[in-house]
Amino acid sequence: MHPSRRPIIGGNWKMNTDRASGAALARQVAAGAAAMGQAAPDTVVFPPFVYLDSVAAALAGSPVQLGAQDVYQADHGAFTGEVSPPMLRDVGCRWVLVGHSERRHVLHEGDDLINAKLLAVLRAGLHAVLCVGEKLEQRLTGQTDTINERQARSALRHVEPQDLWRVVIAYEPVWAIGTGKTATPADAQAAHAHIRAVLADLYSPHAAAAARIQYGGSVTPANAHELLAQPDIDGALVGGASLKPADFLAILAAAGAGKA
Numbered sequence: 001m002h003p004s005r006r007p008i009i010g011g012n013w014k015m016n017t018d019r020a021s022g023a024a025l026a027r028q029v030a031a032g033a034a035a036m037g038q039a040a041p042d043t044v045v046f047p048p049f050v051y052l053d054s055v056a057a058a059l060a061g062s063p064v065q066l067g068a069q070d071v072y073q074a075d076h077g078a079f080t081g082e083v084s085p086p087m088l089r090d091v092g093c094r095w096v097l098v099g100h101s102e103r104r105h106v107l108h109e110g111d112d113l114i115n116a117k118l119l120a121v122l123r124a125g126l127h128a129v130l131c132v133g134e135k136l137e138q139r140l141t142g143q144t145d146t147i148n149e150r151q152a153r154s155a156l157r158h159v160e161p162q163d164l165w166r167v168v169i170a171y172e173p174v175w176a177i178g179t180g181k182t183a184t185p186a187d188a189q190a191a192h193a194h195i196r197a198v199l200a201d202l203y204s205p206h207a208a209a210a211a212r213i214q215y216g217g218s219v220t221p222a223n224a225h226e227l228l229a230q231p232d233i234d235g236a237l238v239g240g241a242s243l244k245p246a247d248f249l250a251i252l253a254a255a256g257a258g259k260a
């Protein structure tokens, strides 16, 4: 992490927890983050849609922020089953995940849809965590930077320079998500540096230097320190370990320590 950028840790709960366990988890994270005081990184939890309200209540008064795992790109209308950016804002969300690899590869979301979702999130005044990342065969055939660049450039189409600060990019190699495999700190750093160079080309070196880029993919307390010590890694997006309060709080502490 670079001292000029505030670290940010996200907890993506995916399709896990129930109402009671989600609220309990949120309370534990809130208490742990509050106990860290100024040393706490920016912290966001992303519960399932149906528990946003109860998790918002559990987080009331805490520095931990609320995010949604997905969104629809229209504000209202005949879109059965979908949830809009204003609805997310209404229940207390500040953040939205856009383009998570499970949405790209399990739910088949394409670059144009991800771009539309990102623009809708920003239009609503929300903040986004935009996920990019290569599949294993793409890494093995040397396409990591090409894939990340394509995903970042297409998702950021029509995103104005003054809105870029509300976008955090999460580099998440698909083969590392939920698998227990992690990119080496050097490989992750190289991918982050390339993404930052893409931002410099798209916007400006100044905007790129200010942008926050998280790493995601089997982050645990055991590997967080080394990953977060890399100069272009500004935080982590955490899946499995975010469901275990002690592990998630240890990752927050690693980010706080890295900042010092």
Ligand code: PEP
Residues within 6 Å of the ligand: 012, 014, 172, 176, 177, 178, 179, 180, 216, 217, 218, 219, 237, 238, 239, 240, 241
């Ligand atoms: C994720 O859901 O974005 C993720 C990185 O999951 P995990 O930490 O379980 O690999």
